[in-house]
Amino acid sequence: MSAQHRATATGTGRSLARSRPRYGEQAIKVVLMLAALVSVATTVGIVFALAEPTIEFFSEVSLAQFFGSTEWGPLFKPAHFGVWPIIVATLEITLIAIIVAVPLGLAAAIYLSEYASRRVRKIFKPVLEVLAGVPTVVFGFFALTLVTPLLQDVFPWLGLEPKNALSAGLLVGVMIIPIIASMSEDAMAAVPNGLREGSFALGASKMLTSVRVVVPAAFSGIVAAIILAISRAAGETMIVAIAAGFKSVFTLDPTQEMSTMAAFIAQAGSGDASTGSIAYKTIFAVGSLLFLMTFAMNWFSARMVQKYREVYD
Amino acid sequence: MSEIGISMPNVTVRGPEAPRNLESLDPVFQVEDLSVFYGDYEAVRNVDMTIGNREITAMIGPSGCGKSTVLRCFNRMNDLIPGARAAGKITYHGEDLYGDHVDPIEVRRRIGMVFQKPNPFPKSIYDNIAYGPRVNGMKGKMDDLVEQALTQAALWDEVKDKLKQNALSLSGGQQQRLCIARAIAVKPEVILMDEPCSALDPIATTKIEDLMQELSRDYTIVIVTHNMQQAARVSDRTAFFTAEVDEAGVRHGRLVEFDETSRIFTNPADKRTEDYITGRFG
Numbered sequence: 207m208s209a210q211h212r213a214t215a216t217g218t219g220r221s222l223a224r225s226r227p228r229y230g231e232q233a234i235k236v237v238l239m240l241a242a243l244v245s246v247a248t249t250v251g252i253v254f255a256l257a258e259p260t261i262e263f264f265s266e267v268s269l270a271q272f273f274g275s276t277e278w279g280p281l282f283k284p285a286h287f288g289v290w291p292i293i294v295a296t297l298e299i300t301l302i303a304i305i306v307a308v309p310l311g312l313a314a315a316i317y318l319s320e321y322a323s324r325r326v327r328k329i330f331k332p333v334l335e336v337l338a339g340v341p342t343v344v345f346g347f348f349a350l351t352l353v354t355p356l357l358q359d360v361f362p363w364l365g366l367e368p369k370n371a372l373s374a375g376l377l378v379g380v381m382i383i384p385i386i387a388s389m390s391e392d393a394m395a396a397v398p399n400g401l402r403e404g405s406f407a408l409g410a411s412k413m414l415t416s417v418r419v420v421v422p423a424a425f426s427g428i429v430a431a432i433i434l435a436i437s438r439a440a441g442e443t444m445i446v447a448i449a450a451g452f453k454s455v456f457t458l459d460p461t462q463e464m465s466t467m468a469a470f471i472a473q474a475g476s477g478d479a480s481t482g483s484i485a486y487k488t489i490f491a492v493g494s495l496l497f498l499m500t501f502a503m504n505w506f507s508a509r510m511v512q513k514y515r516e517v518y519d
Numbered sequence: 520m521s522e523i524g525i526s527m528p529n530v531t532v533r534g535p536e537a538p539r540n541l542e543s544l545d546p547v548f549q550v551e552d553l554s555v556f557y558g559d560y561e562a563v564r565n566v567d568m569t570i571g572n573r574e575i576t577a578m579i580g581p582s583g584c585g586k587s588t589v590l591r592c593f594n595r596m597n598d599l600i601p602g603a604r605a606a607g608k609i610t611y612h613g614e615d616l617y618g619d620h621v622d623p624i625e626v627r628r629r630i631g632m633v634f635q636k637p638n639p640f641p642k643s644i645y646d647n648i649a650y651g652p653r654v655n656g657m658k659g660k661m662d663d664l665v666e667q668a669l670t671q672a673a674l675w676d677e678v679k680d681k682l683k684q685n686a687l688s689l690s691g692g693q694q695q696r697l698c699i700a701r702a703i704a705v706k707p708e709v710i711l712m713d714e715p716c717s718a719l720d721p722i723a724t725t726k727i728e729d730l731m732q733e734l735s736r737d738y739t740i741v742i743v744t745h746n747m748q749q750a751a752r753v754s755d756r757t758a759f760f761t762a763e764v765d766e767a768g769v770r771h772g773r774l775v776e777f778d779e780t781s782r783i784f785t786n787p788a789d790k791r792t793e794d795y796i797t798g799r800f801g
Contacts, residue, residue: 323601400638404698406599408651408705409628418654423641 256497259490266484272491278454278465280488281474287488289495291456295371295464296440296496299450302375302460303382303439308432310379311386312421315428318387319394320416331388338384346448349377354449364461369451371460377449378442382435389434393427394420426511433507437500443468467496545572547709547739548593548616553607555588555597562588563772566607568758570709575731575740577750577780580760581795585772586743589760590711592616593741594630595623628655631702635714637694639686639701644669644678647686647697651705664704672700673730692723699730703738710734712742716749728753747796750780757783759792 264272267287275288314334318327353373358366366372397420405415421428451463452473465473471489479485548570555563563585570576570593578586588597595616597603609616616626628651639647648665651657657664665682669675674696678689686697695715702710712731716724731740731753744750750757758777762770776789787793 398638400634400636401640403596403599403632403634404638404640404701405650405654407594407596407627407632407634408654408701409624410651410654411624414654418650419640 252497256490256494259487260494263484263487263491266487267491276456278456278470280485281477281479285484288456289492291454292465292467292470292492293495294456294458295450295454296466296468298458298460298464299371299375299378299446299466300436300439302372303379303442304432304436306376306379307382307386307435307439311383311431311435312390312428314383314387315390315394316416316421318391320412320420331391334384334388338388340381342381342442342444343448345377345381346374346445349373349445349449353377366461367451367463369449369453369463371450371462371464374446374448374450375460377445378439381442381445382439385435385438386428386431389431390424390428393424393431396427397423429507429511433504436503440500441468441496443472447472467492471496544569544574546570547572547612548741549608549610549613550589551608551610553589553592553605553609555585555592556602556604556606557600558602561769561771563760566774568774568777570739570741571756572739573735573737574755575735575742575753577754577757578741578743578760579745579747579750579757579795580772580775581762582745583770583772584760584762586758586760587713588772589774590713590741590743593709593711594627594632595621596627596632598623628705629707630709630711631705631707632711632713633695633698633702633715636718637691637698639689639694639697641685641687643683644686644689644697645682647701648704651701655705657705668700668704669697671703671734672696673726673733674700690723692719692726695719695723695727696730699727699734703734707738709739709741712740714743714745717745724749747784751784754780756780759783759787759789759795761791761795 271287272289275286276290277286277288278291279286318330318334322330350369350373353376354366354368354370357364357373364372401419401423402415405419410418446466447469450466450469452465452469453463454465454470455462457464471492474485474489477485479489546569548568550566550568550570553563553566554561566585566589568576578590580586591597592605592609593611593616597605605617611626611630615621640650642650645665648668649661652659652661652664666675666679669678674693677693678684678697681688686694689697695718699710699715716727719727728749731742734740735755742750742754756778757780759775760772761775763773764770776783776787776792778788782788783792784796787796
C-alpha cells in the first residue's frame with residue numbers, strides 16, 4: 207500500500223500534500239475572531255458594570271419602594287425612588303415617536319422599493335441615510351425652538367408647556383424614520399421579483415402587490431427595523447433632555463414637561479452625584495432597567511418574527 | 520445519425536384523442552407586425568400570428584429568440600419592465616390590447632400567467648389560491664372557489680388536508696400546479712405559460728402536461744417551451760422562433776414558421792424549422 211502511495215507520488219512527481227504552511231490564513235482567522243470578541247466582551251462588560259451598583263442600590267432601596275411608588279426624585283432631599291414617572295415618560299415619548307415614524311417610514315420604504323424609478327432611488331436612499339446621521343442635539347433644539355412654539359401658535363388650546371413630551375416625541379419620531387425606511391427598503395428589495403410578477407399576473411395593482419405580497423414577505427426585516435428604531439427611541443437622550451425637560455411628574459399628558467429614563471441618567475450623570483452615593487447608584491439601577499426593557503422587547507419581537515414571518519426561498 | 524440523413528425526432532404529436540377542427544380557427548389573439556423594444560434594442564421583429572380559442576399554442580425556439588418576450592405581450596407583463604415597448608398590433612377578441620383605453624390590470628385578470636420558476640407566495644396553500652379572488656373582489660364562497668381551483672389543477676387530493684400549511688412546503692411540481700390553480704382561481708379566459716416545466720422533473724412534467732390537455736377544454740393556452748417534444752405532445756399549433764443577426768450585426772428574434780403542430784413536426788415549410796427540430800442547431 208505504502209509502496210503504491212510512493213509510486214503515485216513519484217508518478218506525477220508532485221505530492222498532493224500542502225507544499226508550504228499558510229500562516230496568513232491562520233492570522234486572519236485570529237484577527238477576525240478578536241474583532242467579534244470585542245463586541246461580545248463589551249456587552250458582557252456592560253452587564254457586569256451595571257450589575258454591581260444596581261445590586262448595591264437595591265440593598266438600600268427596596269424593590270417595593272422602586273416599583274411601588276409613583277414619586278420620583280432621587281436627587282432631592284428627601285429622596286423618592288418610585289420609578290414609574292420616568293418609565294411612563296419613556297414609553298409615552300417612544301409611543302409618540304413610533305406613531306410618527308412607522309407609517310411615514312414604511313410609506314417611504316414602499317415608495318422607494320416599489321414605485322420609485324431607479325434614478326429617484328439612487329438619489330433618495332443616500333439622502334435618507336444622511337438624515338440618519340444628523341446629530342440628535344440638532345433635533346432637540348429644533349423641537350425646543352421651532353416645533354414647540356409652532357404647536358403653541360397653531361393649537362393654543364393644547365396648553366403646551368415650553369418643554370413637553372409631544373414635541374420631543376415628534377422629533378424622536380423624525381429621527382428614527384430613516385432607520386425604518388432604509389432597513390425596510392432593504393428587506394423589501396430582497397423579496398424575489400417572481401413574487402411581484404405572480405401578483406401582477408393575477409390582476410393585482412401595485413398597491414395591493416406591495417401591501418399584500420411584498421410587505422408580508424419582507425415582514426421579518428421590517429419588524430427588525432421597527433425594533434431597532436424603538437430601541438433607539440427609548441434610549442434617545444439628547445432630544446428628550448432638551449425638549450422634554452427633567453421634571454418628574456407621573457402623568458400621561460404629553461403637553462407637560464417630563465423626564466425619561468435616559469434623560470434622568472444624563473441629568474444625574476452630569477451633575478455632582480459623588481461616586482458611591484445613592485444618587486450615583488440610582489443611575490445604574492435605572493440604566494439596568496432600561497437595558498432589561500429593551501432586551502425583553504428584542505427577545506419578544508424575535509419570537510414574534512419567528513412565528514409570523516413568511517419565508518421565501 | 521449521419522447515414523439516416525434528416526431524421527425527424529421520435530415524437531408523438533397530439534393524437535386523435537383530442538380531435539379538433541383546426542381549419543376554422545376562432546381567433547382569441549391576433550398579432551400583426553409586432554415588434555418589441557427594450558429601450559432602443561429591438562428584441563423581437565415583425566411577428567404575425569393568431570392564437571385560436573381553446574387551443575394550445577406552443578412557442579418554441581432557441582434561447583434569445585424572443586418567444587418569452589412575445590408571450591409577455593399577451594398580458595402586458597412587459598409594461599412592468601422599464602423601457603419596454605411594443606409596436607405593431609395585438610388584438611384580443613378584436614379589441615386592441617395596447618389601446619389607450621385598456622387597463623393592464625384588467626388585461627391580467629382576464630389573461631392569467633404561469634411562470635418558469637414556481638412562484639407561490641410565502642403564504643398558506645389556501646391563501647395562495649384565495650389571493651387572486653380577494654384582490655379582484657370576487658363574490659362567492661371562498662372555500663368553494665379554492666376547492667374548485669385546486670380540483671381543476673389536479674392538486675386537491677394531495678393538499679386538501681393541509682390547506683393551512685405554507686405553500687413552500689410543497690414539492691416543485693406541486694408548487695407549479697398550485698400556481699396554475701392560483702391562475703385558474705380568478706377565472707381567466709387565457710392561460711399563458713412561460714416554460715412551466717423547465718424547473719421540474721419528468722414525472723412532475725408529465726402531470727403538468729396532462730393538466731394542460733385537461734384545461735384546454737375550457738381555456739386558451741399559450742405555452743413557451745424549450746422542449747420540442749413537449750410542444751409536439753401538447754400543442755395544436757406551434758410557432759417556431761429564432762434569433763437572426765441583421766445587417767448592423769444586431770440580434771433580433773423572428774417568427775420563422777407558424778402552423779399546425781403536426782405539420783411543423785412532420786413537414787416543416789422552412790429549412791430553419793427543420794434544422795431546429797431535427798437537432799442541427801439550438
